[in-house]
Structure formats: structure tokens, C-alpha cells
Amino acid sequence: MRTIAATITTAASLLFLTVPASHAQASAYPNKPIRIIVAYAAGQGTDVATRLLGEQLSRELGQPIVVENKAGAGGILGTELAAQAAGDGYTLTMGTNATHVLNQFLYAKMPFDPEKDFEPIAMVGTFPMVLATGASTPYRTVGDVLDTVKRTPGSADIAMPSTSARLVVEFLKDRSGAPLFGIPYKGSGSAMTDVLGGQLSVTIDTPLALRPHLAAGKLRALGVTSAIASPLVPGVKPVAEQGYAGFEFVAWNALYAPKGTPAEITRVLNAAVNKVLAKPDVRQRLLDLGFEPAGGSAAYLGVFARKERERWAPIIKTAGIRAD
Structure with a gap:
């Protein structure tokens, strides 16, 4: 009859054989x-x-x-x-x-x-998303937009060039109770055209997409959706620090x-x-x-x-x- 000790010895021997093979696989990686x-x-x-x-x-x-x-x-x-x-x-x-x-x-x-x-x-x-507005609007903070919409629904519709932007809008609606209305776009280009042209007053987009327009003074950043300030948009406060603690995307x-x-x-x-x-x-x-x-x-x-x-x-x- 095979003893437990013999079984353990055999198992240990197999482990001794397989462990080096596993390490050999890692040490040989990558070879192509x-x-x-x-x-x-x-x-x-x-x-x-x-x-x-x-x-x-x-x-x-x-x-x-x-x-x-x-x-x-x-x-x-x-x-x-x-x-x-x-x-x-x-x-x-x-x-x-x-x-x-x-x-x-x-x-x-x-x-x-x-x-x-x-x-x-x-x-x-x-990277966070950024809420931005045209330079000619009166908005200086995210709260300015939300308060305006609460007083006059439909007064500050938001361009949404991506699913991420739409999620931010829905999250803002959930946290603020403001009746926000988002307009979907197929991409940043067409959304940016309408915001720069004054057809819409607010957009939500990536720092990279907004960067040249912010630098040129054509847009003004209102807030970032990260929990803390982002080096991608220096000097812009997170939404979470503008009265909506815990807001993060x-x-x-x-x-x-x-x-x-x-x-x-x-x-x-x-x-x-x-x-x-x-x-x-x-x-x-x-x-x-x-x-x-x-x-x-x-x-x-x-x-x-x-x-x-x-x-x-x-x-x-x-x-x-x-x-x-």
C-alpha cells in the first residue's frame, strides 16, 4: 500500500520539477x-x-x-x-x-x-472631463450654470460629444437636481463649432480637445470632474470642490x-x-x-x-x- 509519506514525497518531487519550468517561462519572456x-x-x-x-x-x-x-x-x-x-x-x-x-x-x-x-x-x-463655456457667457463656476438652469430650464443646454460627457451630465443631474438638458454630438468638432458660435453655452469634453480653445481665450473652463485638481487643466477647480462633494468621473x-x-x-x-x-x-x-x-x-x-x-x-x- 502506498503510504502518505510516499505520496507527499512524490508530490514534492513533481512540484520541484514544475516550479523551475514556471520560472523558466517567466525568465524567457518575452522572446518574440x-x-x-x-x-x-x-x-x-x-x-x-x-x-x-x-x-x-x-x-x-x-x-x-x-x-x-x-x-x-x-x-x-x-x-x-x-x-x-x-x-x-x-x-x-x-x-x-x-x-x-x-x-x-x-x-x-x-x-x-x-x-x-x-x-x-x-x-x-x-484624465478628467472638463465643463467649459463660451468666453462671452456670464458663467464662472459650475454652480452658475446649475443655478441658472434651476431658475430657467433650458437656458443652458450642454453639448455632449461623447458617452463620457453624457454620463457627466446624468451624474450632475443626479447630484444637483438641476433639470439639465444635453444635446448629443458625434464628436468634439461639431460640438465645439456650436459652442464657439454661441448656439450652446456649455460643453463637456476632454482636456486635450478643449486645450487650444482655452489657451486662445475662446472658452473658459468651469470645472474638472476629477476628485482633485488636474495638471491637465491648471487652476481649474474640481466640481467636487464647488459644492458637490464626492462628485468624480x-x-x-x-x-x-x-x-x-x-x-x-x-x-x-x-x-x-x-x-x-x-x-x-x-x-x-x-x-x-x-x-x-x-x-x-x-x-x-x-x-x-x-x-x-x-x-x-x-x-x-x-x-x-x-x-x-
């Missing part, structure tokens, strides 16, 4: 080019930031990084492709708050589970791997991303591109994204926001 799928068009903010990160990661990891654009369906197409890839560390994706949080509540059907089908690697960058980019990617490999990637994001020149370049450099552990990213889903699901449901 790595692909990062971007679920958006070339030249868009996520794409540009990914190419910067890829260039820097290539130097750290000693292998080429190939960025592949697979745009479509609000980021679902490219993210689905990444979810179907082998979990070997050679296909990654640059996720966003849309692909890995919001889309599952905006679309009736999703071909992947943003939590169960991916391994988090690291947060790369974040940030968009973000983060690196993910397909489910099943070994922990040893995700640790190698996390360390490399954090090393890159610690470089002063990379941090400045990301700020120039409209992102606040992030970083942190894979566990942090996983918990953060989960809390974001719990937070935005009821708001999207209550507002009846749909993307399809």
Missing part, C-alpha cells in the same frame, strides 16, 4: 514581438498613448512592440479580438473605461466579459492581457509599465497627450475597474442610456 491591440482608430488619444508606451516597453523588454488598430462598435470589436487571443503574454490590449466598464451596460449584448476574460496588468493614464487607459496569462508574465509586464511611467520624459509626454500618468499594481486595477462597474451601472440604467 508583442502585439498590443487598440480598439480605436489610429491617431485617436488611446492609440497615440499606446504607441508611446509601446515604444518605451520595447526598450525595457528587449522585443518589438506592434500596435494593431481594430476599431469598431465603440471598442467592442478590438477588445473581443484580444479576449480570444492566447494567454501567453504576446497579445495585450489597451483597455479604457469604455471597453472594460461602460460598454457592458450600454450595449444589449457583449461577446466577452470585461472582468472574467482579462488579466489586469497596470493602469496607464487617466475620470476616463482612463489600462493595459490588459487575455484570461489565463500566467501571473509570472503579468508581473514582468506590470514592472515594465511602472518603470516606464516613472520616467520624467515619459510622464511629461503623456501630460502633453492629455493623460495623467498612473501606474500601480495589477490588483489595484482589478479592484478599481470592479468598483467603477458597481458605480456606473445604476446611473446608466436609471438614465436609460443605450449605445445600440
Whole structure:
């Protein structure tokens, strides 16, 4: 009869054999080019930031990084492709708050589970949305707009060039009780034209989209949606500091791997991303591109994204926001 001691000895021997193999896999990684799928068009903010990160990661990891654009369906197409890839560390994706949080509540059907089908690697960058108004309006704060709308509904309609902008409007309505009315646009260009032309008095957009108009004095920033002031829009108070404590919305980019990617490999990637994001020149370049450099552990990213889903699901449901 086989004794317990013999069984333990055999198991220990097998563990001794398998552990080095696992470490060997990590130590050999990477030994060929790595692909990062971007679920958006070339030249868009996520794409540009990914190419910067890829260039820097290539130097750290000693292998080429190939960025592949697979745009479509609000980021679902490219993210689905990444979810179907082998979990070997050679296909990654640059996720966003849309692909890995919001889309599952905006679309009736999703071909992947943003939590169960991916391994988090690291947060790369974040940015707030900005409430801005035309330079000729009397508004100086977010409260000015909300008070005006409460007194005269429809007097300060808001241009919404993105789903993120719409969520900010709904969140503001929820927190302030103001009867805000948002006008949806397909992009920043057309929304900006109407606000600059005086057809609408307020817009909500990214710091990067608003930056040239703020610098030229054509628009005035009223507030940022991050919990604290953002270096992307210096001198502008958060909405949370203007009488709406707890108000926060940030968009973000983060690196993910397909489910099943070994922990040893995700640790190698996390360390490399954090090393890159610690470089002063990379941090400045990301700020120039409209992102606040992030970083942190894979566990942090996983918990953060989960809390974001719990937070935005009821708001999207209550507002009846749909993307399809």
C-alpha cells in the first residue's frame, strides 16, 4: 500500500520539477514581438498613448512592440479580438473605461466579459472631463450654470460629444437636481463649432480637445470632474470642490492581457509599465497627450475597474442610456 509519506514525497518531487519550468517561462519572456491591440482608430488619444508606451516597453523588454488598430462598435470589436487571443503574454490590449466598464451596460449584448476574460496588468493614464463655456457667457463656476438652469430650464443646454460627457451630465443631474438638458454630438468638432458660435453655452469634453480653445481665450473652463485638481487643466477647480462633494468621473487607459496569462508574465509586464511611467520624459509626454500618468499594481486595477462597474451601472440604467 502506498503510504502518505510516499505520496507527499512524490508530490514534492513533481512540484520541484514544475516550479523551475514556471520560472523558466517567466525568465524567457518575452522572446518574440508583442502585439498590443487598440480598439480605436489610429491617431485617436488611446492609440497615440499606446504607441508611446509601446515604444518605451520595447526598450525595457528587449522585443518589438506592434500596435494593431481594430476599431469598431465603440471598442467592442478590438477588445473581443484580444479576449480570444492566447494567454501567453504576446497579445495585450489597451483597455479604457469604455471597453472594460461602460460598454457592458450600454450595449444589449457583449461577446466577452470585461472582468472574467482579462488579466489586469497596470493602469496607464487617466484624465478628467472638463465643463467649459463660451468666453462671452456670464458663467464662472459650475454652480452658475446649475443655478441658472434651476431658475430657467433650458437656458443652458450642454453639448455632449461623447458617452463620457453624457454620463457627466446624468451624474450632475443626479447630484444637483438641476433639470439639465444635453444635446448629443458625434464628436468634439461639431460640438465645439456650436459652442464657439454661441448656439450652446456649455460643453463637456476632454482636456486635450478643449486645450487650444482655452489657451486662445475662446472658452473658459468651469470645472474638472476629477476628485482633485488636474495638471491637465491648471487652476481649474474640481466640481467636487464647488459644492458637490464626492462628485468624480475620470476616463482612463489600462493595459490588459487575455484570461489565463500566467501571473509570472503579468508581473514582468506590470514592472515594465511602472518603470516606464516613472520616467520624467515619459510622464511629461503623456501630460502633453492629455493623460495623467498612473501606474500601480495589477490588483489595484482589478479592484478599481470592479468598483467603477458597481458605480456606473445604476446611473446608466436609471438614465436609460443605450449605445445600440
